[in-house]
Amino acid sequence: MEERLDMVVIGAGPAGEKAAAQAAYFGRRVAIVERDRSPGGAAVKNAGIPTKTLRETALYVTGFRQRDVYGVGLQLEPHIALRHLRSRTEQVVNTMTAAVANNISRHGIELIHGAATLGPDRSILVTCDDGGTRRLQANVILIATGSRPSHPPGIPFDDPDVLDSETITSIDRPLEGLVVVGGGPVGCEYASIFAALGVHVTLIDSAPRLLPFMDAEISDLAAAKFRDIGIRVLLEAGRASVERDVEGIKVVLASGETIRPGKVLFAAGRAGNTEALNLDEAGVATDERGRILVDACFRTTAEGIYAAGDVIGPPALSSVSMEQGRVAACHAFGIPFKQPVDPLPPFGVYSIPEVAMVGLTEEAAAANGLDYEVGRAWFANNTRATIAGATDGLVKLVFGRDDRKLLGVHVLGGSAAELIHQGQAVLYFGGTIDYFIHTTFNVPTESEAYKYAAYDGLQRLARSST
Numbered sequence: 103m104e105e106r107l108d109m110v111v112i113g114a115g116p117a118g119e120k121a122a123a124q125a126a127y128f129g130r131r132v133a134i135v136e137r138d139r140s141p142g143g144a145a146v147k148n149a150g151i152p153t154k155t156l157r158e159t160a161l162y163v164t165g166f167r168q169r170d171v172y173g174v175g176l177q178l179e180p181h182i183a184l185r186h187l188r189s190r191t192e193q194v195v196n197t198m199t200a201a202v203a204n205n206i207s208r209h210g211i212e213l214i215h216g217a218a219t220l221g222p223d224r225s226i227l228v229t230c231d232d233g234g235t236r237r238l239q240a241n242v243i244l245i246a247t248g249s250r251p252s253h254p255p256g257i258p259f260d261d262p263d264v265l266d267s268e269t270i271t272s273i274d275r276p277l278e279g280l281v282v283v284g285g286g287p288v289g290c291e292y293a294s295i296f297a298a299l300g301v302h303v304t305l306i307d308s309a310p311r312l313l314p315f316m317d318a319e320i321s322d323l324a325a326a327k328f329r330d331i332g333i334r335v336l337l338e339a340g341r342a343s344v345e346r347d348v349e350g351i352k353v354v355l356a357s358g359e360t361i362r363p364g365k366v367l368f369a370a371g372r373a374g375n376t377e378a379l380n381l382d383e384a385g386v387a388t389d390e391r392g393r394i395l396v397d398a399c400f401r402t403t404a405e406g407i408y409a410a411g412d413v414i415g416p417p418a419l420s421s422v423s424m425e426q427g428r429v430a431a432c433h434a435f436g437i438p439f440k441q442p443v444d445p446l447p448p449f450g451v452y453s454i455p456e457v458a459m460v461g462l463t464e465e466a467a468a469a470n471g472l473d474y475e476v477g478r479a480w481f482a483n484n485t486r487a488t489i490a491g492a493t494d495g496l497v498k499l500v501f502g503r504d505d506r507k508l509l510g511v512h513v514l515g516g517s518a519a520e521l522i523h524q525g526q527a528v529l530y531f532g533g534t535i536d537y538f539i540h541t542t543f544n545v546p547t548e549s550e551a552y553k554y555a556a557y558d559g560l561q562r563l564a565r566s567s568t
């Protein structure tokens with residue numbers, strides 16, 4: 103017998119949870135089908151939440167932040183440090199999993215444990231964990247099945263010393279060396295977490311810059327800071343091969359150099375979870391990379407079927423996935439609450455130090471032919487950062503020369519992912535750098551750097567117009 107619902111969401115990650123909650127909040131009868139034992143998706147299990155917890159714990163158990171200021175760090179036995187990392191991460195993951203489960207149940211959403219496949223006419227077959235099956239029929243289906251690490255051909259992922267961003271979370275013995283392949287956010291985050299823990303880390307990428315979507319000045323500075331904390335950063339390194347011989351796992355660089363790291367982490371892209379869904383039968387089209395095609399309202403090519411989150415491709419962030427899910431649910435039921443997804447989302451990379459951006463980079467402003475100027479304020483001149491001993495980095499503003507309209511904000515520093523939101527607010531409301539000049543900031547704060555970046559920008563304008 104088919105059970106009829108207003109909406110069935112496939113996948114209980116950030117996109118699915120928030121879409122379901124949005125529809126249920128506005129009175130729709132909703133179920134989520136999740137194949138994993140617990141809800142939360144990659145975000146809770148092996149992506150954002152575990153990595154950020156590992157980062158915080160690594161900084162804490164090593165006294166990393168205090169080393170430069172007081173000359174003391176903690177010298178925990180590596181296996182004790184690892185025990186703290188694992189137990190704290192497990193604690194936070196459990197708490198956040200419970201928070202997601204609680205949100206689902208308090209919205210009156212049924213969570214069905216099983217794997218979903220699509221059938222014709224918005225029907226869904228669920229193979230339940232208990233071995234049984236359920237047939238659902240929905241007015242609206244949202245596919246929010248997320249992604250998994252992609253495995254480039256020729257790399258022996260079945261080797262226990264070759265890891266991806268999921269398997270690395272299960273490391274149970276201290277590492278001495280790690281090669282990280284991929285200089286995107288995941289690679290930079292893991293490289294700096296392990297470097298903070300005292301592991302010899304080599305970070306390699308075939309591109310000329312780490313974090314290539316970031317402002318070039320910021321990504322160059324990030325690479326310099328990573329080198330300062332002991333990471334060997336190799337750029338334009340070509341394609342590395344990985345193989346095992348009698349001495350263990352080895353990475354052979356395009357230059358011919360051989361590294362024997364102990365473990366290798368591949369952090370090179372994600373692939374959408376679509377194979378098991380039977381998309382063809384449901385009439386849902388994908389692009390050449392297997393990503394589900396959607397329009398601006400997250401409608402797929404099949405009527406009544408929407409898709410959101412990593413399964414539709416970049417930017418593949420929890421933050422954006424949640425918004426996509428909410429917008430999809432509102433569109434599907436004509437709820438006039440949320441329409442387009444914010445076109446200017448912030449990006450945060452939780453490396454050590456953190457990097458964040460919103461809006462245009464200096465390179466993008468130039469490429470768009472905009473007449474722009476920049477203003478910078480370095481945390482080395484900031485009182486709060488000096489007191490905290492976190493003087494790495496800066497706030498950089500990109501703004502129009504004629505109207506001083508803010509175009510982009512870039513932050514490198516201890517709290518970059520938090521600080522970016524002030525710039526984001528000004529950008530969202532179409533403000534100018536005058537906002538930072540004329541408003542009063544708490545003193546001492548790192549936020550104050552915005553004011554001095556704006557003053558620096560004004561001085562540059564004045565200098566260039568005389």
Ligand SMILES: Cc1cc2nc3c(=O)[nH]c(=O)nc-3n(C[C@H](O)[C@H](O)[C@H](O)COP(=O)(O)OP(=O)(O)OC[C@H]3O[C@@H](n4cnc5c(N)ncnc54)[C@H](O)[C@@H]3O)c2cc1C
Pocket residue numbers: 112113114115116117118135136137138141142143144145146148149150151153154216217218219246247248249267288375378379410411412413418419420421422423452
């Ligand atoms: C290491 C790492 C760190 C990250 N850090 C951040 C960060 O700091 N900030 C940020 O914003 N983003 C971060 N991200 C990205 C973020 O994790 C993803 O963008 C986010 O999880 C995508 O959410 P989603 O709902 O689309 O999919 P997912 O979180 O992948 O959830 C999809 C769910 O669908 C389920 N599913 C799949 N197929 C089926 C099926 N057939 N039937 C039933 N259930 C199914 C899966 O089990 C899963 O639970 C990080 C990613 C990685 C890899």
